Amino acid sequence: MVNEAEKYQNEDEKQKETIDSLKSYCFNMKATLDEGNLKTKICKSDRTTTMEKCNENIKWLDANQLADKDEYEHRQKELEGVCNPIITKLYQGAGGAPGDIPGGMPGFPGGAGAAPGAGSGAGPTIEEVD
DSSP states (O other): OOHHHHHHHHHHHHHHHHHHHHHHHHHHHHHHSSSSHHHHTSSSHHHHHHHHHHHHHHHHHOOOOOOHHHHHHHHHHHHHHHHHHHHHHHHHHHHHHHGGTTTTTTTSSSTTTTTTTTTTTOOOHHHHHO
């Protein structure tokens, strides 16, 4: 039984990372939209659309913990397809690049959804900390 549990441990960890990625993206987008100075810069319809899509995905996550990885990835790409144009429009209206807004934005360089190593490069790497 122990060998079988170890065999599936990697698969379980990958599944958890996929779930966490989508959930994190949803919560980060909602937090970004609720930020005081950004809240007024996003039109009401865009804000409503994004919030509804995030809430829909959070509810879906709660009801579909055992969905396969492809379904989670599809959901995240679909959500990014709604959010990215709105966030891009916000940046263009601000006259800057995505990294110019403090803290960045999910899914953009320097943001909460950015790839590891993206952004300013400040701070130690995992290798330096270990």
